[in-house]
Amino acid sequence: MSDERPPPPAGTIRPVSPVRLAVLGILGLVLGWLAHPLSVQAGGSAPVVAWPQPLLLGFVAVALGRFAWDTRVSVRDRARRLEPHRAVNRLAFGRAAAYVASVLGGGYAGYALSWVDSRAELALHRVVWSGSAAVAALAVVVCGVLLERACRVGLDDDEA
Structure with a gap:
């Protein structure tokens, strides 16, 4: 027997x-790290990150998680069968959310790291809220991937 897997069906x-996702996160990390010095050079002050950013990202993560759960139930339950075009839309939504949140999470993490050694007045504030936003963005990535995975159907499924 061969250990090679057959190519996926068309x-x-x-x-x-x-x-x-990791590459996009690293790209976001670099951009977030550069946001601090570039914003100071361009405008004189760096942006302040406050509670709305992590709160909004947390809300998106919860909504995506719930959407992933409902999708999983719909795909598995023959009585509540999910229409194929809706499944593809949800898959695209989950994937897009994971990609965008990966860049955002890296950006917030980079911005937080750029303030770690700073003695500026709001440095600790920026580190805490940017770090919280990075964690919330990671939750969005996880829930986006879960939504994408929830759209999977078996190859033996007659409606696949």
Whole structure:
């Protein structure tokens, strides 16, 4: 027997790549790190991150998580069958949310790290709220991937 896997059938979508999410997160980290010195050079003061950013990202994560749960139930339950075009829309939504949140999370983490050694008046405030936003963005990434995975159907499914 061969250990090689057969190629996926035509018309399938591969799951989101963790490597791609990591690369986007690193790109966001670099951009977030650069936001501090560039904003000071350009305008004289760095942006302040406050409670709305992590709160909004947390709300998006909860909504995506609930959406993923409902999608999983709909895909598994024959009585509440999810229409194919809706499943594809949800898959695209989950993937897009994971990609965007990966960049945002990296950006907030980079911005927080750029303030760690600073003695500025609001440095601790920026570190705490930017770090909280980075954690909330990570939750959005996880829930976006869960939503994408919830849209999977088996190859033996007659409606796949």
